[in-house]
Amino acid sequence: xxxxxxxxxxxxxxxxxxxxxxxxxxxxxxxxxxxxxxxxxxxxxxxxxxxxxxxxxxxxxxxxxxxxxxxxxxxxxxxxxxxxxxxxxxxxxxxxxxxxxxxxxxxxxxxxxxxxxxxxxxxxxxxxxxxxxxxxxxxxxxxx
Amino acid sequence: xxxxxxxxxxxxxxxxxxxxxxxxxxxxxxxxxxxxxxxxxxxxxxxxxxxxxxxxxxxxxxxxxxxxxxxxxxxxxxxxxxxxxxxxxxxxxxxxxxxxxxxxxxxxxxxxxxxxxxxxxxxxxxxxxxxxxxxxxxxxxxxxxxxxxxxxxxxxxxxxxxxxxxxxxxxxxxxxxxxxxxxxxxxxxxxxxxxxxxxxxxxxxxxxxxxxxxxxxxxxxxxxxxxxxxxxxxxxxxxxxxxxxxxxxxxxxxxxxxxxxxxxxxxxxxxxxxxxxxxxxxxxxxxxxxxxxxxxxxxxxxxxxxxxxxxxxxxxxxxxxxxxxxxxxxxxxxxxxxxxxxxxxxxxxxxxxxxxxxxxxxxxxxxxxxxxxxxxxxxxxxxxxxxxxxxxxxxxxxxxxxxxxxxxxxxxxxxxxxxxxxxxxxxxxxxxxxxxxxxxxxxxxxxxxxxxxxxxxxxxxxxxxxxxxxxxxxxxxxxxxxxxxxxxxxxxxxxxxxxxxxxxxxxxxxxxxxxxxxxxxxxxxx
Numbered sequence: 001x002x003x004x005x006x007x008x009x010x011x012x013x014x015x016x017x018x019x020x021x022x023x024x025x026x027x028x029x030x031x032x033x034x035x036x037x038x039x040x041x042x043x044x045x046x047x048x049x050x051x052x053x054x055x056x057x058x059x060x061x062x063x064x065x066x067x068x069x070x071x072x073x074x075x076x077x078x079x080x081x082x083x084x085x086x087x088x089x090x091x092x093x094x095x096x097x098x099x100x101x102x103x104x105x106x107x108x109x110x111x112x113x114x115x116x117x118x119x120x121x122x123x124x125x126x127x128x129x130x131x132x133x134x135x136x137x138x139x140x141x142x143x144x
Numbered sequence: 145x146x147x148x149x150x151x152x153x154x155x156x157x158x159x160x161x162x163x164x165x166x167x168x169x170x171x172x173x174x175x176x177x178x179x180x181x182x183x184x185x186x187x188x189x190x191x192x193x194x195x196x197x198x199x200x201x202x203x204x205x206x207x208x209x210x211x212x213x214x215x216x217x218x219x220x221x222x223x224x225x226x227x228x229x230x231x232x233x234x235x236x237x238x239x240x241x242x243x244x245x246x247x248x249x250x251x252x253x254x255x256x257x258x259x260x261x262x263x264x265x266x267x268x269x270x271x272x273x274x275x276x277x278x279x280x281x282x283x284x285x286x287x288x289x290x291x292x293x294x295x296x297x298x299x300x301x302x303x304x305x306x307x308x309x310x311x312x313x314x315x316x317x318x319x320x321x322x323x324x325x326x327x328x329x330x331x332x333x334x335x336x337x338x339x340x341x342x343x344x345x346x347x348x349x350x351x352x353x354x355x356x357x358x359x360x361x362x363x364x365x366x367x368x369x370x371x372x373x374x375x376x377x378x379x380x381x382x383x384x385x386x387x388x389x390x391x392x393x394x395x396x397x398x399x400x401x402x403x404x405x406x407x408x409x410x411x412x413x414x415x416x417x418x419x420x421x422x423x424x425x426x427x428x429x430x431x432x433x434x435x436x437x438x439x440x441x442x443x444x445x446x447x448x449x450x451x452x453x454x455x456x457x458x459x460x461x462x463x464x465x466x467x468x469x470x471x472x473x474x475x476x477x478x479x480x481x482x483x484x485x486x487x488x489x490x491x492x493x494x495x496x497x498x499x500x501x502x503x504x505x506x507x508x509x510x511x512x513x514x515x516x517x518x519x520x521x522x523x524x525x526x527x528x529x530x531x532x533x534x535x536x537x538x539x540x541x542x543x544x545x546x547x548x549x550x551x552x553x554x555x556x557x558x559x560x561x562x563x564x565x566x567x568x569x570x571x572x573x574x575x576x577x578x579x580x581x582x583x584x585x586x587x588x589x590x591x592x593x594x595x596x597x598x599x600x601x602x603x604x605x606x607x608x609x610x611x612x613x614x615x616x617x618x619x620x621x622x623x624x625x626x627x628x629x630x631x632x633x634x635x636x637x638x639x640x641x642x643x644x645x646x647x648x649x650x651x652x653x654x655x656x657x658x659x660x661x662x663x664x665x666x667x668x669x670x
Binding site: 066068069071072075076089090093094105106108109111112113114115116118119122123 | 411414424456459461615618
């Protein structure tokens with residue numbers, strides 16, 4: 001009996017020892033779960049907040065995004081910010097009617113709005129105190 | 145007040161609703177009252193409240209007393225008696241006083257002699273409910289009816305006033321403005337018809353008194369524009385649609401030049417720069433020439449915006465050059481200032497600027513259109529308000545403006561609960577209203593014209609339409625679903641896109657290119 005137990009303990013897998021597997025799992029989560037995962041422990045936080053995981057989330061539905069998207073998004077603030085500010089709102093709002101627009105069109109729209117946001121933040125640096133966020137309209141609840 | 149009323153014919157009362165379980169309990173407790181009576185009590189209490197608010201204080205104080213009712217049946221008769229007392233004590237004519245006299249209570253009955261001025265002008269008939277009993281004598285019932293009636297009276301008064309202004313009878317118009325201001329106090333001016341009417345009354349009073357509207361400083365205009373951008377989808381629709389058309393027109397070109405007729409804060413261009421950065425085949429060399437008003441205090445706002453855009457372009461690796469052209473109006477811009485070189489593809493972008501050129505003769509629109517055509521642009525993007533505010537007759541213009549801005553304010557109400565964006569966006573629109581109503585001649589710059597009129601004008605000036613395409617339509621529809629208000633609609637109109645509120649188009653976007661010179665001229669040159 002004890003030998004069985006010992007064997008079982010030897011075979012038990014500690015996921016933190018296998019970061020590559022953990023990363024593969026995290027890449028397949030949705031945004032909310034990913035944020036929750038980032039609260040588990042320091043290792044999970046480091047992995048779940050890495051931009052590459054969020055890049056996966058943003059581009060998941062795109063067949064072949066091309067290599068030019070990543071540097072643009074990184075320059076404008078990163079994929080995690082892109083997801084939090086734009087992509088997730090688009091997914092919830094447009095999710096109601098999935099056939100009408102392609103994932104690439106949705107991503108393009110997200111990127112445009114993201115770029116306007118970056119530009120407005122630049123305004124703060126250039127001393128333009130009147131700059132407010134034009135993406136506020138995305139955060140409002142939808143009147144159904 | 146028993147539940148069984150046998151004679152309905154004389155009073156016209158509806159048949160009593162069936163007994164509910166609650167009624168059974170009430171009857172069991174010994175109260176001869178139905179739960180449906182409570183609806184009647186609630187209504188009567190509402191009317192009592194408005195009657196008390198609008199009657200002079202001495203009448204109300206006579207009625208106040210501390211009463212405690214233990215039997216719900218007593219409530220109904222008590223409310224009814226209070227209401228009839230209030231009606232009787234107030235129902236004596238005081239119409240002989242002149243309209244501008246006593247200021248004690250804000251809710252006097254309207255003088256009888258002005259009632260005949262409330263006759264409905266024919267222009268108002270097509271979209272107002274016609275069954276307003278305007279000829280009824282001023283009684284308490286006028287004040288206790290719903291706010292809608294006050295709103296409708298106000299609209300009729302506005303039309304009448306506009307007609308008086310058109311006829312040149314400014315004295316009577318001024319009197320009517322005072323009456324309307326008094327009427328305004330009775331309705332909610334925070335939203336709906338009250339708010340719009342308030343702006344129009346203000347504009348009319350400025351016109352009548354000759355005060356005119358103060359011209360806004362460019363800095364103020366930019367701030368208001370920014371808040372209007374954030375509070376509503378109209379400007380975003382304009383920018384995104386124009387950008388999509390420009391992007392498609394620039395396909396295959398490596399040197400591109402965009403001329404923006406009104407740079408403001410440059411909010412349109414980040415999205416285009418980003419789209420060019422991601423286009424297949426890599427970004428072109430982008431030049432942007434921004435036209436804007438000269439800055440009064442030594443700050444070079446155009447250059448600052450240019451710096452910001454350059455910083456953004458650098459982050460996404462797009463080669464970018466900016467040039468600012470300071471001019472107080474488009475008519476002051478000469479083509480040599482734009483420094484267009486022959487090997488680049490040119491896009492001319494005008495978001496709600498061209499209508500300012502439609503002033504009185506000699507109107508600058510023809511020369512400007514002519515030099516635009518001379519630049520040989522790949523595309524000219526034109527976004528304008530979809531309404532005709534350039535009619536010569538004041539009443540027609542006023543009516544159009546009232547209808548148009550009511551719709552716009554309605555849409556803003558639904559889309560934007562965020563203050564202070566909404567308040568400043570309202571101010572942006574208020575300035576337009578003021579300009580349309582108060583100003584004449586060269587001072588009136590908000591001379592909006594419809595898409596059909598622009599089509600006609602551009603066709604005559606040597607342009608042909610460039611259809612906007614399905615990508616622009618898809619993008620616009622997607623953009624709209626992101627806005628929380630469910631009344632916006634994008635429509636396609638012969639290759640142009642319009643954004644409207646509940647199927648009334650409010651803003652129209654179109655694209656044009658220079659039509660080729662006629663064969664005779666081309667043959668003559670060779």
